[in-house]
Amino acid sequence: MTDEGQTDSQGKGVRSLSSAIKVLKMLDLVANNPEPSRFTDLQKQSGLLRSTVFQQLRTLVEAGYLDLRDDGRYQLSLRCVALSAMAMRQMDLTDRIEPLLDRLARRTHLTASLTMIRSGRPTIVQRVEAESLIVARQTLGADMSLLLSASGRVHISFQDPKALEAIAEGPGLDPALVAEIRERKIAYTPSGLGVTASATPVFDGGGRCFAALSIVGVEEVDIRAHDADLLEFGAAINAALRPASAG
Template identity: 35%
Template structure:
């Protein structure tokens, strides 16, 4: 007999999602409006999460995510081992494309690089592990947004995060990869493709970057897509 999930637990944890979607701590009335539940029930869930160490309550009574989530995020990346697992693949991309290859994941309101292999060329993209890229101003960010849910995009826009318009994001999904092609020749150009899990969710982004003066989007785009598909297979994506 299948075991049912505890609906009360799911509703309590859903409060974390609501607060995580806010750029600042939320007061009780704000959480009540966001969840649509009764005030007493929402307050009980908030207090439960505070006692569990998942939320902090500020001096003025607002609620925010506890730093324990930072620990969880770091451990999740370590356990997924995306960095080490991607090194060989990134090296293959560099050998084929001649440009720098990176893998990034979503971290709050940015795409953050968790592994890279540099191009062997003297003139190359200088992208560091830990570098954060805007969701609306980078190829990797565009992929994370394009393959995210409509609800995620709506929440980000409500919070003032600048994203590409829906028409552009639809083009990214149809093409299978995003393109960043700045007009300034001193900037870095890039293409990026999604790494998908068994459920079709985007868990990471493979990107190829190089100096705009020589970068070939038409050649590098298919290389990124093929590499991302190979990596997706490791996560059960058909």
């Protein structure tokens, strides 16, 4: 038996609500800004009509996902914090990913990390340090540059380039570089930073990039020699996060 409007238990043949998707994109814009968002900034970032932006923001406020501050700016509500915590528990993220990070660090002798976008910047949410005399140390919870870190470049290339580049420091990534990163599924740090790193996207069950897996070492390391390892463990993490019903 199926619910009214569904053709089967998977919902095949049922179209998504385009209006809901547009509202959720506005929520993403607010979430990706490092500070509470001004109406004018959101209108500029989205490229939508003023009336449309107002309607979407009002919908999100009334639904409890955004708070409208006294100064007129919009920010994520505590409901979003609760949803984030519940998502982490349901995905069992730590238990499923940490063993893979540990294996990647042991194989490459490099520090392996997982980053997510928080307050508009890539933030380290999990990491395993390499067992080596010389390591590039990364602090759990540390923020990184969107444009200069390998993880940041992955987030820009695979998440929402327009939204993320709007809050990035500088003019944004070269479109040719974004295309190359999307094709190779690997991004690298530029030279001269004292460390070297590469990163690959991590996708949720719906096929959306929500995190980046990276390896980092001192600048003398030939990071590209570990491309195959990074892609292998990126695929393993994606498989570990895939819902059982999708297998």
